[in-house]
Amino acid sequence: MSTPTLNKSASTANQWDRVAAMDEFKQLLKAKAAFVVPATVFFIVYYFLLPISVGYFPKFMDKRVLGPVNIAYLFALSQFFVAWGIAWLYVRAARGFDGYAKRILERLGKGDK
Amino acid sequence: MFLGFILVTLGITYWAARRSSSAGAYFAANRQIKAWQNGVAVAGDYMSAASFLGIAGLIAFFGYDGFMYSVGWLVAYLTVLLVVAEPLRNAGKYTMADVLAYRLSPRPVRAMASLSTLTVSTFYMIAQMVGAGALVALLLKSSGISFRAAVIGVGVLMIVYVVFGGMIATTWVQIIKAILLMSGTILLSILVLAHFGFSFHDFFTAITKVTYHDPKGALITKDFLQPGLRFKPPYGALDLVSLGIALIFGTAGLPHILVRFYTVPDAKTARHSVVWAMVLIGTFYIMTTFLGFGAATIVGRDFIAKNGGTNMSAPLLANALAGSVFFAFICAIAFATILAVVAGLTISASTSFAHDFYTNVIHRGVERQPGEEVRVARITAFVVGAIAIIIAILLGPNANVAFLVALAFAVASSANLPVIVLSIFWKRFNTSGACWGLGIGLLSSIVLILIGPSLMGPGKFFPRPPIFPLENPGILSVPLGFLGAWLGTMLAGKEPQAEAKWTELEVRANTGLGAEQATVAH
Numbered sequence: 001m002s003t004p005t006l007n008k009s010a011s012t013a014n015q016w017d018r019v020a021a022m023d024e025f026k027q028l029l030k031a032k033a034a035f036v037v038p039a040t041v042f043f044i045v046y047y048f049l050l051p052i053s054v055g056y057f058p059k060f061m062d063k064r065v066l067g068p069v070n071i072a073y074l075f076a077l078s079q080f081f082v083a084w085g086i087a088w089l090y091v092r093a094a095r096g097f098d099g100y101a102k103r104i105l106e107r108l109g110k111g112d113k
Numbered sequence: 114m115f116l117g118f119i120l121v122t123l124g125i126t127y128w129a130a131r132r133s134s135s136a137g138a139y140f141a142a143n144r145q146i147k148a149w150q151n152g153v154a155v156a157g158d159y160m161s162a163a164s165f166l167g168i169a170g171l172i173a174f175f176g177y178d179g180f181m182y183s184v185g186w187l188v189a190y191l192t193v194l195l196v197v198a199e200p201l202r203n204a205g206k207y208t209m210a211d212v213l214a215y216r217l218s219p220r221p222v223r224a225m226a227s228l229s230t231l232t233v234s235t236f237y238m239i240a241q242m243v244g245a246g247a248l249v250a251l252l253l254k255s256s257g258i259s260f261r262a263a264v265i266g267v268g269v270l271m272i273v274y275v276v277f278g279g280m281i282a283t284t285w286v287q288i289i290k291a292i293l294l295m296s297g298t299i300l301l302s303i304l305v306l307a308h309f310g311f312s313f314h315d316f317f318t319a320i321t322k323v324t325y326h327d328p329k330g331a332l333i334t335k336d337f338l339q340p341g342l343r344f345k346p347p348y349g350a351l352d353l354v355s356l357g358i359a360l361i362f363g364t365a366g367l368p369h370i371l372v373r374f375y376t377v378p379d380a381k382t383a384r385h386s387v388v389w390a391m392v393l394i395g396t397f398y399i400m401t402t403f404l405g406f407g408a409a410t411i412v413g414r415d416f417i418a419k420n421g422g423t424n425m426s427a428p429l430l431a432n433a434l435a436g437s438v439f440f441a442f443i444c445a446i447a448f449a450t451i452l453a454v455v456a457g458l459t460i461s462a463s464t465s466f467a468h469d470f471y472t473n474v475i476h477r478g479v480e481r482q483p484g485e486e487v488r489v490a491r492i493t494a495f496v497v498g499a500i501a502i503i504i505a506i507l508l509g510p511n512a513n514v515a516f517l518v519a520l521a522f523a524v525a526s527s528a529n530l531p532v533i534v535l536s537i538f539w540k541r542f543n544t545s546g547a548c549w550g551l552g553i554g555l556l557s558s559i560v561l562i563l564i565g566p567s568l569m570g571p572g573k574f575f576p577r578p579p580i581f582p583l584e585n586p587g588i589l590s591v592p593l594g595f596l597g598a599w600l601g602t603m604l605a606g607k608e609p610q611a612e613a614k615w616t617e618l619e620v621r622a623n624t625g626l627g628a629e630q631a632t633v634a635h
Binding site: 015016017019025028036039043044048052056062070072073080084087090097101105108 | 187338388616
């Protein structure tokens with residue numbers, strides 16, 4: 001609710017450039033990339049390990065480790081918890097991103113033109 | 114039970130129709146949907162009959178390999194969460210093309226994006242309608258309802274929801290359906306476990322000794338936890354990876370999922386709604402373990418094959434565990450599922466046609482009369498629904514439509530996703546790149562499915578050996594989509610306007626500055 005609403009009649013033509021030049025904005029992009037890039041790479045690698053290992057090493061994946069349950073099933077099940085874990089970490093990290101965005105909009109709203 | 118669902122949803126439609134007059138209300142529910150509501154609706158949009166009936170059936174018939182599908186359906190949401198949802202919400206208005214048109218030349222880009230959206234939605238919808246018709250015809254064999262009547266019934270109800278209720282009604286239909294689906298699945302899972310005395314050990318031991326008759330009539334015992342019952346050499350492993358690619362990159366390109374992020378007030382709510390959806394979808398797909406393996410062990414492959422085939426696994430399991438009332442309950446849920454998903458597809462198709470194609474391509478972004486865009490969307494919804502009814506009836510109840518779902522995911526991952534990602538993250542990206550990316554992604558998916566084993570082979574549509582060996586074209590078509598986008602960009606030379614607006618898009622996507630605001634309902 002505290003987000004400043006920018007009225008369009010005011011000369012906001014280069015508000016975009018002003019934001020882009022702010023240090024906070026650069027920090028925001030850096031912080032986002034620092035989380036999103038490794039997280040994305042990790043989940044893609046972890047996910048594709050499953051079809052690759054099941055497809056190419058079915059014997060190994062069929063090893064029974066927990067009574068009748070094999071590695072393949074446990075690995076597949078682990079995907080669910082890993083996905084939830086990454087989502088949880090992201091939501092936590094995103095609170096920081098929201099903070100940056102809020103500060104940026106506030107600075108812009110104060111109108112340091 | 115099922116009539117109750119229809120009555121409640123029609124009531125909601127009536128209520129929603131009275132507040133859906135403006136475009137913001139009709140297309141985006143005034144952007145006032147709460148995070149949990151949107152999350153449940155996303156889950157509802159996503160957990161189609163293909164997953165409820167289809168995956169349960171795949172696991173019942175092919176064991177572990179069926180469960181591989183379940184994993185991909187959830188993990189795919191990380192792409193949505195980390196890469197697509199928030200920038201999309203901040204930069205767009207009603208459709209995915211809004212994001213592309215933000216800095217690219219609007220008319221060609223919107224025309225192409227609209228074409229790809231309509232392709233995905235229509236194929237997906239026909240698959241659902243045929244499924245619904247076959248299901249109902251099977252369930253109500255005794256009551257004399259034919260396949261044709263069932264398809265028309267689904268189609269007409271869906272048209273009513275979308276034409277009159279718009280996004281508000283569609284959202285609530287999804288929410289109710291998702292809650293029904295979850296409760297049905299939980300109940301069924303508990304019954305399966307109860308059958309094994311709540312012993313996971315006994316349950317999994319039973320899975321390792323599933324017996325059925327092979328086509329030659331010999332009795333065989335298979336370990337259903339063992340991988341490789343469906344995806345066999347020489348191409349099985351590659352097909353698995355290719356399927357994974359289509360799921361992981363396709364979900365974030367499905368138009369009916371993407372439009373949902375415009376119904377919430379801001380990017381933060383969009384993010385939280387993805388998390389809600391992930392909790393529901395993950396729980397649901399873990400439970401497909403009990404549904405699928407339960408059907409394999411308790412009902413048995415032979416019985417299912419004789420009584421309606423793979424898609425009937427879950428309803429037959431309900432029948433075996435708790436009798437005909439529960440059977441009817443599960444069937445009603447399956448039917449509600451189809452209805453809701455079809456409604457979600459229709460609204461995304463009609464929004465794209467009205468907003469992208471009609472207003473922005475034909476009339477260059479100018480509404481000639483107030484309310485024209487909504488009126489066009491309503492007419493489109495009607496037409497799209499009618500076409501889907503006709504095609505579904507022509508295809509008939511025995512059409513194998515699984516490849517249509519594969520096709521929808523292939524197009525979403527090969528055409529839509531590359532251009533969305535590149536337009537958000539690549540400054541040099543231009544109009545020509547977007548058109549090439551969409552065009553090549555669309556074309557390569559369709560061609561590779563046409564020449565693949567879904568349509569070619571003994572007894573198939575083209576009775577010749579398949580030219581492309583994989584059922585899922587993702588492994589080739591996704592790189593082709595990206596390559597097309599890159600090539601198109603490079604061939605066309607720099608587009609100063611697109612690069613100038615890049616800063617604007619970057620600021621807007623990351624801070625929400627200038628993003629569409631929620632409107633107060635009147």
